[in-house]
Amino acid sequence: MTTSLSQRQHVESIFRALANPAQAGEEEIIERSWRRCIDRYGLDPSRPTPARYVPAPTLRERLDQADALLQVARSGVEQLYRQVSSLGYVVLLTDARGIAVQFLGDEANRHEHQRSGLFLGADWSEAHAGTCAVGTCIQERTALTCHHSDHFSAHHIGLTCTAAPIFDPHGELLAVLDISAYRSPESKSSQTFALQLVKFTAKMIEDAYFLQQYSGYHLVGLDRSREFVQIYRRYLIAIEEDGRLVAANTAGRKLLAHHELPLPGPGETRPFKAWNIRDLLNAEVDEVLAIPQNTDDRVQAFHTRRHHELHFATLIEPQRRRAPSAGASQQESSLAPLEALADDDPAMRDTLNRAARLRNEPINILVIGETGTGKERMARALHDSSRRRDKPFVAINCAAMPESLIESELFGYEPGSFTGARSKGMKGLIAQADGGTLFLDEIGDMPLQLQTRLLRVLAEQEVLPIGASRPIKVDLRVVAATHRDLRILIEAGGFREDLFYRLNGASLRLPPLRERADQSYLIRRLLQELQAERGGQRVRLRGDAMSALLAYPWPGNIRELQNALRYALATCEGDEVVVSDLPAECTSGRLAHPAARIPAGTPDAAGIAPGPGRGEDPLQEALSRLHWNISAVARELGLSRPTIYRHMKRLGIVPPNLQDAS
Template identity: 80%
Template sequence: MSTTPLTTHHQRQHIDTILRTVADTEARTPAQNEAGIIARSWRRCIDRYGLDPARPTPARYVPGATLREHQDQADALLQVARAGVEQLYRQVAPLSYVVLLTDARGIAVQFLGAKSDQREHQRTGLYLGSDWSESHAGTCAVGTCIHERTALTCHHSDHFSAHHIQLTCTAAPVFDPHGQLLAVLDISAYRSPSAKESQTFALQLVKTTARMIEDAYFLQRYGDRHIVCLDRSREFVQINRRYLLAMEEDGTLVAANTAGRKLLRHHGLPLPEAGEARPFQAWNIRDLLDGEVSEVLAIPQHSDDRVQAFHTRRHREIHFATLIEPPRRPGANRSLPRDSSLAPLEALAEDDPSMRDTLTRAARLRNEPINILVMGETGTGKERMARALHDSSRRRDKPFVAINCAAMPESLIESELFGHEPGSFTGARSKGMKGLIVQADGGTLFLDEIGDMPLQLQTRLLRVLAEQEVLPIGASRPIKVDLRVVAATHRDLRELIQAGRFREDLFYRLNGASLRLPPLRERADKGYLIRQIFAELNEQRGSRVRLRGDAMSALLAYPWPGNIRELHNALHYALATCDGDEVVVGDLPEECVHGQLAHPGASQGQALSTATGSSARPLHQDLLYRALCRHQWNVSAVARELGLSRPTIYRRMKRLGIVPPNQQMAD
């Protein structure tokens, strides 16, 4: 084996240890423990991969286009894993760890780390797009975890390459519902105590988080089936959900999480081992539990805690079971009355508790002859709520007239609201005009930003509400109207009343009932709203663009100060500026990417741009220009850095008016 000169005595010792260990293990099989795992990996590195411990292996990154392919293939997992990866990072970031999520081939498809250590991340390979397969990087937590399919810590000199011996890395596998390796979760640090025992807690933390990600993926993948959750403890079965079994209505088992597959094997129901290509064996829940399928399906009605105890058939062990039932219909809320006319209200939210309470109240009020005041921050969807109230009521076939009291000029608002007779004032229409209030007769009048209505008009509006009639300007006889008024405001009307800027009697006329909309940052159903609005915009544009997982992660992490209106604008922007048939994180407005924990799911280029202090979006003219200058106008190098294709770079240069210096000189 050829060697190259080494820089430190420590590295020479490391190489000698590897060579001695490999020689010693030629005549015997290493023990089935972590030391044995490391020894087996060292031998594979030399015998199978032809690696040389004396030749430090530099970090290797896949090209941007290849990284996007890996992210696309892991898209469903990335959307589910985001919360777990970010939670893990928050726990380990104070100890200077980074977090990597790689796919089953060892390519880092998600990364979180301190931006201040950006260069060190890239140099060492603890970064997005890096290749940690054992065949390239040698013995390491990710690559060896992939090969051995078990969690492990690769600490300092456990690594094969001398390039990595300063690192401590801990990884755990994430399996799909059939036991195939789906991903590897890893935390790594540049500085740590020399004793490997210092990483014991890190190993447990990564294993726990990997299991959470795996189970969340399982629950999403089989959300349309009945899922039986089992545990040995009644108190923890609904929280811990240790064993997960997905089944059909007749009790046929279709999948199980890792713990569930072990449980089935323990009770004599053989399943393929992890990594085998054989399909899931279709056992029935009756083969495991001593009970009928009907008993399992009736668990939610069985007791107050929705838990039932069963014996297992083979070992007669007691397991406590609870059942997650599939939704009866997507987006529907069982707490709302069963009425098809409620669809407009149901579409406003999915499972956010505050919104569901608000919508339950709205459903009960929609046909009542009282006015409603909708409150919430700017952009929270107050007009959407007003229109949904109208569309779900018996007035749905009558007009819905919306008036923005803040946007209408004070000089025109009176005639616009109440109408006028011919020639009743200078500039009046020759044929007169029917006011917006009269136009809303029989339907719903929506008064947006009611807090900005001038005081003198508040008095006239109060009379309309009290007498259900309107007197146009210049008319001698009032017109009877049948109105349902929905008013909206982001202001505190009680404060305006105290300041003398809003009539108290009008407030009580408008506030027959109130509905409060939560800000988007506090809603639990942000993902639903993002998908819904994205689908609406796609339909309006006649396009079939998809929203990739890295973009969804950035959208979910952003606090949305402008609420749903800002979300709508951001998605509209992304659809208008994206290249091809998908929206990626780089297509989002700059502010939607800036300020995340680091750059989860972003491309290398977006992360690199934050290190140079420029915009997080590669669409930004200054960012692209700087990248081109940094690489002496080598478009291929810029494409690799920004994680984009060369044609995309050329298109964006043309769109942004960026011309290479040699072309400028020629011109």
């Protein structure tokens, strides 16, 4: 790292500035920090302070304490990194003491990051690092840029760092968000936009944390603009059902103080004064709670009671189900198996809405999706939510059953029908599904001669066991599933067209896991299911493990996720899963999540799988720069994920985790 001033010049400039202190602005903030470094911490600017890392047990403890924030902040931190990484910045999220609990940076510069302290587990408290963006932000509780020679230590004067505080709903400092770069223009004004961007992202994270913490309350969003209130919601205030104020975000607390309705400040033990929302707005509580029903755009204008200022209000209702009517309750109960398959993913909601309408219709359904996307779960949910739920659900994997047995297994046989047959004969799987649902998985792999017999079963609703002279009537609904394109198989002569139309009374398409917006929900639901299988074992996912799972592309879809969680439950110690408990393929090449693998005091041994160096091929360069996140590479290059995988195979590009395995 190069420096713009010699060490001696830097020391002289600090003491010269302290002899003639600035009167206001950011210069005064920096000089106050310099004075603390000398008078309070006993630091010497002529002695560089190399990066210091907390021991691994301490880092794990800090990660545990920051877990709730990390789960909320992940998207904001990654979005910020995407915006600034091309300009040479790294992103740090530290806790309230200045310990880096999340980090994103270019893996090609990993050793430089570690030497400089721009890495996970680094201590950026002012008492150790001197004047710096993170440490001084913690002391001053304000956003700032610490540019080049603003730093106290000569070790840091080549850096430019910009940080903003994140406060909890009580006004306590929760974390600090920082972006830093090794090279930048000499002028501090070059970082003006960086400061605004970090402040904006910090507010987004702070407000998302507030919304999560108070999701069980009515949340009033206020803004001076009708157009922006539903999007930006500058002021957020949580209220009880009777309108009593519970909490507010930072801007909301300032608004309340402006109207002389202050909430308790950080560390204050005085009883909370029972302010009500009607003390702020010139409105009754019922008017505020009825905002979603009162206007078409779910926004209503109110004047403040004390200063008569116009604000536009919107309402976020509590995340709890209202008691439904008896009829609605019965309907909701029957749809529960389908509802459990997804949360808020648009593609899945569309599929589930269609499935709900079809569940009792006398038509066969074809479920289409990549291997592992949950086709059998969908079939089972259709059955369990239908009027056939009390009858059998029989699942057959057409690809796994030996061809020599599939006919006898499907259709059954009479006693003595062939050599080796049971003396009493056998009831076939199709007959066993009478009155219920027959699930045919991987239907595209069924042999052609059996397709003809299955077609007759579907057309006549009767089955003829081997060796029998009379068919048996059956009442069944068939749900078939495939990951193959059956139309292509039909063109190639591998699948009967008439059977396709018999099976495809309606089709339901399942999106791959990597494209789903409700991955967090699926991870938690599957974890609960696996814990129930293990006798009710109670284990939680720590934020770093959740972040790694959300960042992984899941080529094996839900089945691979289930296996990864099963592995994590088997290997974790205690009552939580951390990132090092996950399979190696879920964490390889991710510079953002090496936390649990950093040995005490050894930042260079972070255990990160090395990626290939930057080459002349743009695909390989993008894969390395974006940490082998295929989705991110596909978005940047404007290609689909399958196309990226095809190009990787053609060019012989192997991901780091597979290199290690070989």
